[in-house]
Amino acid sequence: MKRTAWAVAGIFLLAFAVFEAVKHGGWTVGALLLGLIGPDLTFLAGIGAPQAERGVLPRRVVPFYNAAHHWAGPVVLLVVFSFVASPAVFTLGLAWLAHIVVDRAFGYGLRTADGRQRATA
Numbered sequence: 001m002k003r004t005a006w007a008v009a010g011i012f013l014l015a016f017a018v019f020e021a022v023k024h025g026g027w028t029v030g031a032l033l034l035g036l037i038g039p040d041l042t043f044l045a046g047i048g049a050p051q052a053e054r055g056v057l058p059r060r061v062v063p064f065y066n067a068a069h070h071w072a073g074p075v076v077l078l079v080v081f082s083f084v085a086s087p088a089v090f091t092l093g094l095a096w097l098a099h100i101v102v103d104r105a106f107g108y109g110l111r112t113a114d115g116r117q118r119a120t121a
Contacts, residue, residue: 006105013098020091027088035095039068039103057115066110069100 021032042064049058057065067073077093103109110118 003105003107006101010098010102010105013094013101017091017094017098020087020094024087024091028091031088031092032095035074035092035097036099039065039096039099042068055117057111059113059115062111062113062115069103069108069110071097071100074100 017032017035021028042061043057045064046058046061049060051058074093074097077089078097081089081093108117112118
């Protein structure tokens with residue numbers, strides 16, 4: 001049930017982000033793409049690191065991954081740029097939050113210090 005709720009929220013946020021990108025065009029399209037793929041670019045910090053097990057992130061990737069997959073960053077962007085006329089940054093926040101929520105729908109969340117998936121309640 002929880003994953004279904006995440007999926008519904010993810011679809012809404014993704015649709016809202018695409019709507020904003022289509023409505024405003026220009027830089028908002030790039031912001032949409034950056035918000036959707038940007039958080040996973042943190043995996044690049046692990047290039048060259050030995051991987052012990054499948055599904056476990058290298059320790060040096062974990063702080064970057066967790067920072068990029070925490071809800072606070074995109075929510076701050078959304079709140080601040082709701083009052084400042086910057087549709088591209090607002091769209092970035094929507095797409096970034098959509099990425100995080102869709103990850104939760106698929107069962108991916110924040111990681112422990114040793115790179116393992118945190119247990120969800």
